[in-house]
Structures are given as structure tokens and as C-alpha cells.
Amino acid sequence: MAQKNIAVSRLIPSEFFEPNLRLYSFIFLIAAASIALYLFPVGEFKGYIDPFYSPTILVLPLVGLYRLTCYAYRKDYNRHVFKHPVACPVYTRMDGPQRSYTGETSSLFKVENLHRYFLYSAIAILPFFYYDLVLSLMYSGGIILRIGSIVLAVNAVLITLYVFSCHSLRSLIGGRKDCFSCMANASGRKKFYDVQSGLNAHHEQIAWASLVFIVFTDLYMRALSAGIPLDHVIFHILKL
């Protein structure tokens, strides 16, 4: 029995077999949201494209894996879903030697080491959010600024900040080097590293803000295409 458990937990961590309501609801939520996004797509609406479909819903798994392997989300689900530990004070942590634990050494969680590849895909997808913003601004032929465009702009900026505060990016641009002064353009690269590190210190907050805002943007776009009159034109320059 113990032997079998070890073999299984190398593949799937034993936490998945614990009676854990948080874990079940987490899995349920992700599954339900993915199915809903697939079954109820919102097409383009008056020049707006929902961020979940930009450029296409098919990239969603990549974006999802980027977030799932992100260090900020890892901290959060390890704490609040797997309860390893829920909190740091010893009385409230809900963790202890009675629970088995393999951390990030099980085959499943080793995927987290590939976070950088999901980062590359996230960087590749970034321009599409700005492209969609420009499309929404030029929808009428002239230039039109509507609340929806501001929503798309905030969303694009938050996602950009999220991607650029990534720990893997930090390693890539200098974290993995022991010597900055040995690199070409040393002071420029060190400055870039320092600015990025400053952003990186807020990676967790940015990760949450951008997640919440994507969902908000999606709901806003859905509300518009359902005919709820939320949108307003702020200014409109007709074609000259």
C-alpha cells in the first residue's frame, strides 16, 4: 500500500486524493469556466473583441498554463487550494506531518519548470490585445473613444505589466548571470533588470489585478452583446 502510494504520488501528488473541498471547487470552477467559454462565445461586437477570444480561444490553454505555472499563482494555490500551508502562524496553517507532501517534485508539478516557455507564448500573444484596442478605436471609420475601449486598454496594460513582472523573465534578462558588468551594454541592461525587479516585487498583486480585470472585461463585453446599454461614447472624430 505504502509502496503503491509512493509510485502514484510521483505522478499525481497525494493531495489530489485528500477529501479537500477547496480543491474540488477549484477544479470544478476551472472546468466549468472553460466549458462555458467554449460553448458561449461572444463574437465581435461593434468593434470590440473579448480578451478570451483574442486572437482565438485556442490559445487559452497556453495562457492558462502560463498562469498555472506562474510563481504568484503557485503560491496562491499551494496555500489556499492545497493548504500547504494555508497560513504561516503555526496554529492556523492546516498542514502537518500527518499529511503527505511532495511539493514541486512530483511529475505533474515538474511542469512548473517549463514556465519560461509559457512566458514566450504569452509575449507572442501580447500584441493582439493592443491590436484589438486599435480596432475598437477605429471601428467607426474615424476615431472613436468609448468606455469599452478604455476597458480594453486597462486590460491590455495590466496583462503587459503581469507578463513583464514575471520571475522567469527576470532570470532571462539578467537573474541567471553572476556578473552584470561583463555583459555588453552593462549599465543599460542592469537598469532594465532593476526596473523589472521593481515590477517583479509586485508580481502577486499585478497577477491578481489582471486576472480580475480579464474576467471583468469579458463580462462587460458579454453584457454589451446581450444588449445591456453600458457603453458610452466619450468622443468621436469623424473621418476628415
Next chain:
Amino acid sequence: MKAENKKEEGAKTGRTRKFKVYREDPTDGKGGEYQEFDVQVEEGMVVLDAITYISQRVDPTLAVRWNCKAARCGSCSAEINGVPRLMCKTRVDTIDGTITVGPMRAFPLVKDLVTDVSSNYEIEKLMPEFKPKEGISSPWRMNEMDVGRSQEFRKCIECFLCQDVCHVVRDHHAAYIGPRHVVKAASLDMHPLDTLDRSEWLTADGGLGYCNVTKCCQDVCPEHIKITDNAIIPEKERSADSLYDPIISLFRRFSKGKADRKQ
């Protein structure tokens, strides 16, 4: 000791605080328990003041270790209301209600509040040592932009609070060396004159993969070292370079093959 009288008086003036202090002598095999003390507190008092007051005036058999009383020596580590902290840096007036003080549970108990942290010195001996570049002239010169990162880690006072709070070290795996030692490895790795990369060692022998980046260590560090952000995660990324990145390993194999052919 007229504890009762003192309590009455304290309730009136609001200046007596209740302390629960862990008492155990492992050699007598009787187990341990929390003992209550009422201590008259003064403005600006820290928990260590109350504990030394008890050990000097109330019960001299209470074992406690401290040295500097200035958060520099790292010897007064304890669990205060369940949070690993330095007793000399924890002000009494920042805590409401009863103040519970116990030893660090991640280490074997010597007596009462004193634990044996020597396992850390054993771990330190396993760490690949500083290996400077060959042929550099002394005095060693380093560029200021290169020393900042490892300097942050040199603030460590070896209080081992991070080891104590880490759920892996405390509850799960002796295989993981723990946050303090990853900080040490990172301070050597990021040293501009060091030539080794300890990330592979950290993962293979140090059990770095057991850390799930939940950041309790970073939260308790009295020196405010960003343990997880600046030491653990960069080392995880470096070990992803050396162990898990398929393209880097292909590239390495390729350039190694080329080097072999050249020979």
C-alpha cells in the same frame, strides 16, 4: 510570588500582561506544558524583557538564550503566539491579550525555550564552497553593480526563523535543506567572482523542488531578506536552466559534442 495580588493591580492600571511560557526538560521525560506568568510591563518593552524578567526575578530555572538584545545575534528566536519571531524585536504592545512564548518546534529541544540548531551547521558543511576565478590579482576588484544581490543575503543573522516557519523543514522532508541555506547558496552563486553554479546541487541534493514558494520564510525574516523572491525563485530558475529546459540541454549537448570532436 503574589501573582494574584499583582493580577488585581494590573487589571486596575492595565500594565500587567499575562505570559504563557513553554516549560519542558527533555531529560526528565515528563513532557512539557505552558506555565502562566504575570509581568508588569513598561512602555517600549519587548517580549525578551519580560522573559528575562521572569528568569531573573521569578523563576531562575527558566532556560532562555539571548545575547545582543538588538536583533543582531539571532539567538533569541522563539514562537510568539505561533509566529516565529525574535523575542528582542517583538514589542509587547503590538500584541493583544495573552502572549504565548514557545521554542522553535523545527529543532530538537534543549530546555524550555532553548533549541539545538546545530543541524544547520552540518548542512552548511555540505554546501559547495566559494570557488574564486583563477588568476585574479589581489586585492579582488568587483564592480558595484555586481555585488548588490549577494550583499542582501549577507544581512542574514542566522536566527533560523525561516527554517522554523518553513512547512517543509518543519513537517515534511528532511531532504530539503531549507530557506536559510538556499540564501547562502544564492549569495555564493551570485557572487561575481565565484565560478560554481550550485543550482543543480540544490535541486538534486538540497531538495529545492520541495519548496512550493509559499513565502512564509520571506514573511518572518527579521532582516527583511526577500528569501523567496530573490534567492529561492532565482535558484529554481537556474536549476530549470540546468536540469529541465529541453532547448538549453539540447544546446549544451550539441556544444559538448562539438568540443569533444575538437579534441
